[in-house]
Amino acid sequence: MKLLTLNFVQCATRDCAGRQDAFPLAPQNVQLAAQETDLDPDFMANILAKIDWPGLETSLNQLGRPLTFTKEQVEQDQNLLKELHSILIETTIQEGELVCPRCSHIYHVKDGIASFLLPPHLV
Amino acid sequence: MxxxxxxxxxxxxxxxxxxxxxxxxxxxxxxxxxxxxxxxxxxxxxxxxxxxxxxxxxxxxxxxxxxxxxxxxxxxxxxxxxxxxxxxxxxxxxxxxxxxxxxxxxxxxxxxxxxxxxxxxxxxxxxxxxxxxxxxxxxxxxxxxxxxxxxxxxxxxxxxxxxxxxxxxxxHAIDTYDLKRRDYIGTTSFEAELALVTCNIAKITHGDLVYDPFAGTGSFLIAAAHYGGHVFGADIDGRQLRGIGKKSNIDSNFIQYNLTSKYIDVFSSDFTHPPFRSTVQFNAIVCDPPYGVREGLKVLGEENQQRIESSISKLDKDGKPLYLKSTYIPPKKNYDFPSLFDDILDFASVHLVPGGRLCCWVPVSNSEVSSDIFPQHPALHLISVCVQEFNKWSRVLTIYERRASVESTQSTRQSMRVGHFRNQYFSGFKDD
Known part of the structure; x- marks a missing residue:
C-alpha cells in the first residue's frame, strides 16, 4: 500500500465513516519498501490538489520520516515534486497495522495489500 | 472544415x-x-x-x-x-x-x-x-x-x-491485451475489447485518477492504465486481488504490459463501506459489479444478532479480540443488485470530479431493457446506455456524468426498476 493511498483513506466503520477525526490511520509495526517508478508530472499536479497536507505531515511524523518542505514549496520546485513522488508513489507499506485515531479499530496490511473489511458489529 | x-x-x-x-x-x-x-x-x-x-x-x-x-x-x-x-x-x-x-x-x-x-x-x-x-x-x-x-x-x-x-x-490494442495471453486472469475477467471501449467512453486520459470498486483480477485497471489513468482497485474478495503467487497477480499483469507506473493500489473492501475520505475525488469510475448469479451478491454483515454479539466476545489466547487479528474472516450477508446500484450512484455523486464519468455494467433481462429502468441521481446525468445483447439477457453499459452543480428541480431519485436478476436467470427468463 502506497503512502498516497494512506492519505486517501480513513476508518470505514459505521460510526467513523465521513468523520474527519477518523483520519489519518496511524501506521504501526510497519515494514516499508521502496519501489522505483517513473514520475508523471500531469498526475502529480492532479494529486497535489487532492492530498490532505496536514494528514500527510501527521503520517510521516508517525513513520519517523518528517516532511522537510511545505505544499507551497512543492508547487514552485520540480525537485521537490520528485521528492514528493518518491514519498507518495514509491514508498509502500508491505506489512503492518493501521489504527483508527478515533475508534482504535485495527486494519491489517499483508503483502502490500490492505484490508478494510469489517466485523459485523462495526458495519 | x-x-x-x-x-x-x-x-x-x-x-x-x-x-x-x-x-x-x-x-x-x-x-x-x-x-x-x-x-x-x-x-x-x-x-x-x-x-x-x-x-x-x-x-x-x-x-x-x-x-x-x-x-x-x-x-x-x-x-x-x-x-x-x-x-x-x-x-x-x-x-x-x-x-x-x-x-x-x-x-x-x-x-x-x-x-x-x-x-x-x-x-x-x-x-x-x-x-x-x-x-x-x-x-x-x-x-x-x-x-x-x-x-x-x-x-x-x-x-x-x-x-x-x-x-x-x-x-490493435485488443490483441495486445487479449486475455488468452494475460498472465493472471479469473472466471470474471472482462474481455479486452469492451474493457478498452469502456475506458474510452469514461474519457480516461493522462494523469487521471481512476477507481474500480469491483476490481476482481484488474481487467478495467489495465484498460484504464493503457489510456494513461492511474488506478485504484478494490474488491470484497482479497484472494482475487492477491492472485496465485508472485508471478501471477494484478501486479504481474501491470509488469507484463509495462504499465507499472500507472498502478497505485488495490485493497480489500466492501462497496457498502468504502474507506475513502469524503474529499477524495476520481476523474473516472469504471466497474463491472457482481451480478449475483455465480454465488449470490454479498456484502459485509450478519443478520443474526446473537452471532454478532458472540463474535465481539471471542478472544485469542492472549486475550485479544479475534476480529482485530489479520487472520479474521468477517461474515457476509446477501444483498440485492438495485440497492448496490443505488450505493454506486451515491458513491459517484461524492467521489467523482464535476464532469467525471461513471461507467457501470449492469445485467438486465431482455424483456426489461429500456432506458427508463435505470436509476437516477440528482448529482448525476445519465448520458446514455449501450446494450450488449445475449440470448435471453443483456449486459448494459450505463454512462453517468457528475453534474457541475445540482439544481433543486432535478432532485428526483429513483432506484433501478427491474425484477430480481438472479431469480430470472435461473428460471430461464420466463415471465412470472
Whole structure:
C-alpha cells in the first residue's frame, strides 16, 4: 500500500465513516519498501490538489520520516515534486497495522495489500 | 472544415456512437454524428484538419481508420466522375510523394486482377512519385460497401468512397491485451475489447485518477492504465486481488504490459463501506459489479444478532479480540443488485470530479431493457446506455456524468426498476 493511498483513506466503520477525526490511520509495526517508478508530472499536479497536507505531515511524523518542505514549496520546485513522488508513489507499506485515531479499530496490511473489511458489529 | 471518412469496425455497433462522442468531447471536437447509421461501416464527418481526425480516431477501439474524403459514388463510374469534379485541387499536392493504393471491401470482394484494374483506373490522378508498398508518404484507398443478396453468398456493390489515409485506430490494442495471453486472469475477467471501449467512453486520459470498486483480477485497471489513468482497485474478495503467487497477480499483469507506473493500489473492501475520505475525488469510475448469479451478491454483515454479539466476545489466547487479528474472516450477508446500484450512484455523486464519468455494467433481462429502468441521481446525468445483447439477457453499459452543480428541480431519485436478476436467470427468463 502506497503512502498516497494512506492519505486517501480513513476508518470505514459505521460510526467513523465521513468523520474527519477518523483520519489519518496511524501506521504501526510497519515494514516499508521502496519501489522505483517513473514520475508523471500531469498526475502529480492532479494529486497535489487532492492530498490532505496536514494528514500527510501527521503520517510521516508517525513513520519517523518528517516532511522537510511545505505544499507551497512543492508547487514552485520540480525537485521537490520528485521528492514528493518518491514519498507518495514509491514508498509502500508491505506489512503492518493501521489504527483508527478515533475508534482504535485495527486494519491489517499483508503483502502490500490492505484490508478494510469489517466485523459485523462495526458495519 | 473538411470532409473525413471514418471507417467503423463492424463490432459492438451500439457502442460505436458513444465511443466517438466521448473521444470528440475529450479532444474538444465539435462532432456532428447526424449521418451515423448503425448498419453502415462508413461515417462521413466534418473536421478542422488532419490533426483533429487523428485525435478523434487514434485511441478509438470501434473504429478502423480515418481518411481524408476525396469523393463518393454509387459505382465506379460515378466515383471517377466525382473524383475529377471535387478533388482536382488536391492532386498537385501529392504529385511527387511516394505512395501506394489499397482496396477495402465490405460484404463482398473483387478478385486480385480486378483490384489491379480498379487501382489503374485512377491513373488520371497523374501521380509521378515512386510506388512504395512499405512506408510510403501517402496511402490512397478505395472503399467499397456491398449488399448481400438475400439467401445467397452473392453481393452487389452499393457504395464507393475514395480518400487519403490519415490514421489507424487503437484497435490493435485488443490483441495486445487479449486475455488468452494475460498472465493472471479469473472466471470474471472482462474481455479486452469492451474493457478498452469502456475506458474510452469514461474519457480516461493522462494523469487521471481512476477507481474500480469491483476490481476482481484488474481487467478495467489495465484498460484504464493503457489510456494513461492511474488506478485504484478494490474488491470484497482479497484472494482475487492477491492472485496465485508472485508471478501471477494484478501486479504481474501491470509488469507484463509495462504499465507499472500507472498502478497505485488495490485493497480489500466492501462497496457498502468504502474507506475513502469524503474529499477524495476520481476523474473516472469504471466497474463491472457482481451480478449475483455465480454465488449470490454479498456484502459485509450478519443478520443474526446473537452471532454478532458472540463474535465481539471471542478472544485469542492472549486475550485479544479475534476480529482485530489479520487472520479474521468477517461474515457476509446477501444483498440485492438495485440497492448496490443505488450505493454506486451515491458513491459517484461524492467521489467523482464535476464532469467525471461513471461507467457501470449492469445485467438486465431482455424483456426489461429500456432506458427508463435505470436509476437516477440528482448529482448525476445519465448520458446514455449501450446494450450488449445475449440470448435471453443483456449486459448494459450505463454512462453517468457528475453534474457541475445540482439544481433543486432535478432532485428526483429513483432506484433501478427491474425484477430480481438472479431469480430470472435461473428460471430461464420466463415471465412470472
Amino acid at each position: 473538411k470532409k473525413y471518412l471514418v471507417l467503423l469496425a463492424q463490432a459492438h455497433e451500439t457502442f460505436r456512437e458513444a465511443e466517438l462522442q466521448a473521444l470528440a468531447s475529450l479532444y474538444d471536437i465539435d462532432l456532428d454524428l447526424s449521418s451515423y447509421s448503425k448498419n453502415n461501416p462508413f461515417l462521413v464527418v466534418s473536421l478542422e484538419d488532419d490533426e483533429q481526425a487523428k485525435n478523434l480516431v487514434s485511441r478509438a477501439i470501434l473504429v478502423r481508420s480515418v481518411f481524408e474524403l476525396w469523393s463518393e459514388g454509387k459505382d465506379l463510374a460515378e466515383l471517377h466522375e466525382n473524383t475529377k469534379r471535387d478533388s482536382k485541387d488536391k492532386w498537385e499536392l501529392y504529385k511527387y510523394c511516394s505512395f501506394r493504393f489499397m482496396v477495402t471491401s465490405f460484404q463482398g470482394s473483387r478478385p486480385k486482377q480486378d483490384q489491379r484494374e480498379l487501382i489503374e483506373s485512377f491513373s488520371y490522378l497523374d501521380f509521378q512519385g515512386p510506388i512504395r508498398m512499405k512506408d510510403p508518404d501517402q496511402v490512397f484507398c478505395v472503399l467499397e460497401d456491398y449488399d448481400l443478396i438475400n439467401g445467397s453468398k452473392e453481393s452487389v456493390l452499393k457504395h464507393m468512397c475514395f480518400g487519403r489515409w490519415i490514421a489507424d485506430s487503437d484497435r
